[in-house]
Amino acid sequence: MHLAFYGAGAIAERHIDAIRRTGTLDVTWLISRTVERAQALATKKGIAHWTTDEQLPLADPDVEAVVVAYPTFRHVDLAQRAFAAGKHVVCEKPMASSTDEAEQIAAGAARSGKLLLVTQIKRFWPAFAEAHAFIAGGQAGPLVRATVDFQTEWDWSNRGWRLDEAGGYLLDMHVHDVDLLLWLAGRMPKRVWASGENRADREGTVVLEFDTAYARLEWSGRISGRPYPKGARTAYQLACQRGRVEIEVGDEVITESFVDGRSLGRQSSPIGEQLRASWDGMWSAQAAALLGEGALPVRPEEGINNVRVSMAAVEALNSHAVQRL
Numbered sequence: 001m002h003l004a005f006y007g008a009g010a011i012a013e014r015h016i017d018a019i020r021r022t023g024t025l026d027v028t029w030l031i032s033r034t035v036e037r038a039q040a041l042a043t044k045k046g047i048a049h050w051t052t053d054e055q056l057p058l059a060d061p062d063v064e065a066v067v068v069a070y071p072t073f074r075h076v077d078l079a080q081r082a083f084a085a086g087k088h089v090v091c092e093k094p095m096a097s098s099t100d101e102a103e104q105i106a107a108g109a110a111r112s113g114k115l116l117l118v119t120q121i122k123r124f125w126p127a128f129a130e131a132h133a134f135i136a137g138g139q140a141g142p143l144v145r146a147t148v149d150f151q152t153e154w155d156w157s158n159r160g161w162r163l164d165e166a167g168g169y170l171l172d173m174h175v176h177d178v179d180l181l182l183w184l185a186g187r188m189p190k191r192v193w194a195s196g197e198n199r200a201d202r203e204g205t206v207v208l209e210f211d212t213a214y215a216r217l218e219w220s221g222r223i224s225g226r227p228y229p230k231g232a233r234t235a236y237q238l239a240c241q242r243g244r245v246e247i248e249v250g251d252e253v254i255t256e257s258f259v260d261g262r263s264l265g266r267q268s269s270p271i272g273e274q275l276r277a278s279w280d281g282m283w284s285a286q287a288a289a290l291l292g293e294g295a296l297p298v299r300p301e302e303g304i305n306n307v308r309v310s311m312a313a314v315e316a317l318n319s320h321a322v323q324r325l
C-alpha cells in the first residue's frame with residue numbers, strides 16, 4: 001500500500017523506517033512546508049516524490065493512506081482533506097489541538113468510511129504492553145493507583161510551534177502518559193485536577209480520579225543540560241489490589257511485577273530496544289488494520305479522550321479548579 005507522508009520533522013524518519021520494515025507499506029510521497037526539507041528527506045530515504053503542495057499527493061490514485069505528522073494544529077485540516085480525497089489517515093499524537101478538532105477528525109472518518117488511526121506509541125513499548133497484559137489478566141486484582149514520575153532535563157526553549165499551542169507541553173508530551181493511564185485503567189476519569197506549571201522546565205502534577213482508582217502524573221525539569229532522553233528518567237508504579245508493576249525508564253528500561261508480595265521477576269533492556277520494538281509493533285498493527293487484516297490498534301474515541309483529558313488537565317492548571325468529565 002502506498003502512503004503519502006506529511007512531515008519531515010523530528011519524528012518523520014522513525015515513522016518512515018518502521019513503515020518500510022512492515023514489508024507491506026511504502027512511502028511514495030514526502031510533503032514538507034519547505035522544498036529543501038522535503039527534498040532532503042525524500043532523497044535520503046529514496047522516496048519517489050516530494051512536494052510542498054499539500055493537495056498533489058491527495059490527487060494520486062495510487063496513494064491509499066496518508067500519515068499526518070505536521071504540527072498538531074494542522075492535523076484537523078489535513079485529515080479532513082485526506083478523507084475528502086478518499087484516503088485513510090494515520091494521525092500523529094496528540095490527535096488534535098482541542099477536543100472539538102479531534103471530534104471533527106473522527107466525524108470526517110465516519111462520513112468518508114475511511115480508517116482513522118492515531119499513533120499512541122507508548123502502548124507498543126514491550127514494557128507497557130506487558131504491564132497492560134498483567135493488569136488485564138487480573139492476577140493481582142484491579143488497578144487501584146497508578147503513578148508516573150517524569151523527570152526530564154529536556155530543553156524546550158527551542159520547540160517552535162509547540163510553545164504556542166493551547167495545550168502546550170502538557171498536551172504535546174504528556175498525552176503519551178495520559179493515553180497509557182486511560183488504557184491501563186480501561187475507562188475515563190470522573191474528575192481531573194492539576195497544579196504547577198505547564199512547562200518542561202518546571203514542576204506539575206495532574207491527578208485523574210476514576211470511580212475506584214486514581215492516577216497521578218508528575219513532571220519536574222529544573223535540571224538543565226543534557227537533551228532528552230539522555231538523563232531523563234521516568235518511574236511508573238501501577239498498583240493493583242494484590243500486586244503491582246514497577247517500570248523505570250532511563251537508558252535501561254527495568255520492569256518488575258509483584259503478586260502477594262512476591263516478585264515475579266525483574267527484567268531489563270536498553271531503551272533503544274524498547275523504542276525499536278515499539279515502532280515496529282505499532283506499524284505492524286497499523287499495517288494490518290490498513291490492509292483490512294486486523295482491528296484498529298487505537299480507536300478514534302481513545303484519541304479523542306486523550307485530548308479531552310489532557311486539555312481538562314491544562315484547564316485545571318490554568319483555572320486552579322477541578323474539572324469534571
Ligand SMILES: NC(=O)c1ccc[n+]([C@@H]2O[C@H](COP(=O)([O-])OP(=O)(O)OC[C@H]3O[C@@H](n4cnc5c(N)ncnc54)[C@H](OP(=O)(O)O)[C@@H]3O)[C@@H](O)[C@H]2O)c1
Pocket residue numbers: 006007008009010011012031032033034035037038068069070071072074092093094119121160161172
Ligand atoms: N510519537 C512521538 O513520539 C512524537 C514525537 C515527536 C512529535 N510527534 C508529533 O508529530 C507531529 C509533528 O511533530 P515534529 O516534532 O515532527 O514537528 P517538526 O519537527 O516541527 O516538523 C514539522 C513538519 O511540519 C511542516 N510544517 C508545515 N506547516 C508548518 C507550520 N506552520 N509550522 C511548522 N512546521 C510546519 C514542517 O515543514 P518545514 O520543516 O519544511 O517547515 C515539518 O515538515 C506533531 O503532532 C507532534 O506532536 C510525535
